[in-house]
Amino acid sequence: MVSSSGTEPRRVTIHDVARSAGVSRQTVSRALNDKDEIDGSTKQRVLDAARELGYRPSRFARGLVRQDTTTIGLVIPDLLNPFFTEVAAAALEAARTRGWHVVVYDTADSAEEELGTLQVITSQVDAVVGYFRCSEDDLERFTRGAPVVLIGREHHTARFSSIRIDGEEGVRAAVAHLVARGHRRIGMLDHDGRAEPSIRREWFTTAAAAYGIDAGLVVGADQSADGGGAALRTLLAAHPDVTAVFTFNDIIAIGALREARRLGRSVPQDLAVIGFDGLQLGTLVEPPLSSVALDTRKLGALAIDQVGRLLTGIDPLGADGLVVRAELRPGGSA
Amino acid sequence: MVSSSGTEPRRVTIHDVARSAGVSRQTVSRALNDKDEIDGSTKQRVLDAARELGYRPSRFARGLVRQDTTTIGLVIPDLLNPFFTEVAAAALEAARTRGWHVVVYDTADSAEEELGTLQVITSQVDAVVGYFRCSEDDLERFTRGAPVVLIGREHHTARFSSIRIDGEEGVRAAVAHLVARGHRRIGMLDHDGRAEPSIRREWFTTAAAAYGIDAGLVVGADQSADGGGAALRTLLAAHPDVTAVFTFNDIIAIGALREARRLGRSVPQDLAVIGFDGLQLGTLVEPPLSSVALDTRKLGALAIDQVGRLLTGIDPLGADGLVVRAELRPGGSA
DNA sequence: AGCGCTCCCGTGAGCGTTCACGTGAACGCT
């Protein structure tokens, strides 16, 4: 099929098909995009010739002339992380209803890859939405004027939009829930690996203060179930009187759940657990995870919506409209 | 920034930048792709002009002339299904190392969407990788000559490549494992919703026969954890003497695990469970799921590899090379 | 002075499509 002669196998163009079928380019184009103004028999003849030659239209040439097809780049650190999976799925769905194409880039949790991706992506897509950790300067430099929507991150320059995650009220509700159940010693398994303490920890701290709870029982956890388990062990070793934990996210919470079982603490009787994110995953474990739940579907959809507004330039949402609020969703683990 | 006058806001082209900077198109091109043969000061001047005008190169025009950038389309039924998540992540990674771009299409488990996607995808990507349920005729008709690699599906025409999943040996090992543990009444929770019985059930049947086990204790399950739980209940109601179950996949197995706990059956003592797929998810539950594990990483990588071979036309793998074998991976659930 | 070299920069062509026209043939009508 493919001739492997020494010379470069020149691409089959619409011209070749036209010549082979004895018609003009335009007629070929008409046949392929089945438009009017073409006779049935010649159409068939053209189609046959195209198939015969293995002709495939160039998406670039086509895209150049009809400026439809918008493609947006979705950048996430790790598709295997269920949180990003859910966001990505939501974004894909939202894009699909608009007929947009989404190129997904998984940066493998590497800052280096993120920058590399950013560099290459800009020349390949019309707009970018993603979860970035790099500096705004780098973003500014590498996106080169493309519309950008940041997820779950504050931004300080006007160049970007970002979807803010507001969990303050939800975390307060979670603490209130625990307090109402009689818990007074409430620990937190935070996400470490970041330089500064997480915003979620701040929410926890203020909520705890509001209820007169000691907010100092915090242990850093690796971003994994095993990390959550290990952190719980550390926490309980240091503070055996802890009866409830709030975690940075559901992955860590699930690890804690598992570890609690291994330690012989039954949930929620001996230990109450509340996670953050509200992943579907949390419904699979026993007992179902209580969580300060984020509407990941809305998160993805909102990001796509805003990117569309930026693309057309009409009526982009301001910061007020770009918020997703997390709410306490009781499962059985607290 | 964007003028919303009545007229269509014509795109800013390289020509506009050239005029604004008082140079030629070529010089602009040199500045942007930072090539040699350009003076430092003019380069800066061009860059400034480009930023000023909000210039963004057209990926179509660029792609048209330099025929690099290959884009492949990845079609999956549901990104939220962990199996497809893992395959997709593996494919993304494999593509990334090659510098390829991957457009992901989630068909929302709908045959209709699948066909629609197939139709639109062909003009947007260089090759297609995916998990399809439609007929080969439809595939043939809609892919229009693009290289196609099917995942986990047999094919009968020479037009396509497909990665075959071979779990025969793995399922036999699973049954052997159960038999060695003294189980004689082994049920199966199959995937229903398909017309014909699954190939995995066939593997189970032949393995059971080899060990003199009744292979008739099969219940169809919905493709979800809840479905798995419901199916287990049905199975145990009909055959209370069942002490072990093999399931169509890990999702169903996890549902069964959860249901067993609710029924007061402890795993693996009162009920042994072995799933299929070997998802990472299986390690999160308690006890960790035993499973006939597929190397999803290899699955995705292999698909990308083959699509690359088809693209270049050199040395495409035959059916023998396109197999991923599933192997029993003991957890704690059996 | 003449030659050659390097450094910058510009010009024409071409990538493969589609769009807006133009055109000839065939047909029906008054």
Added chain:
DNA sequence: AGCGTTCACGTGAACGCTCACGGGAGCGCT
């Protein structure tokens, strides 16, 4: 017969960019 209309098809241009050239200015060298 003359005219308008439809049908089927072809021709130039344009989309926005890069590549392969060509060429002038400035320099040092013999």
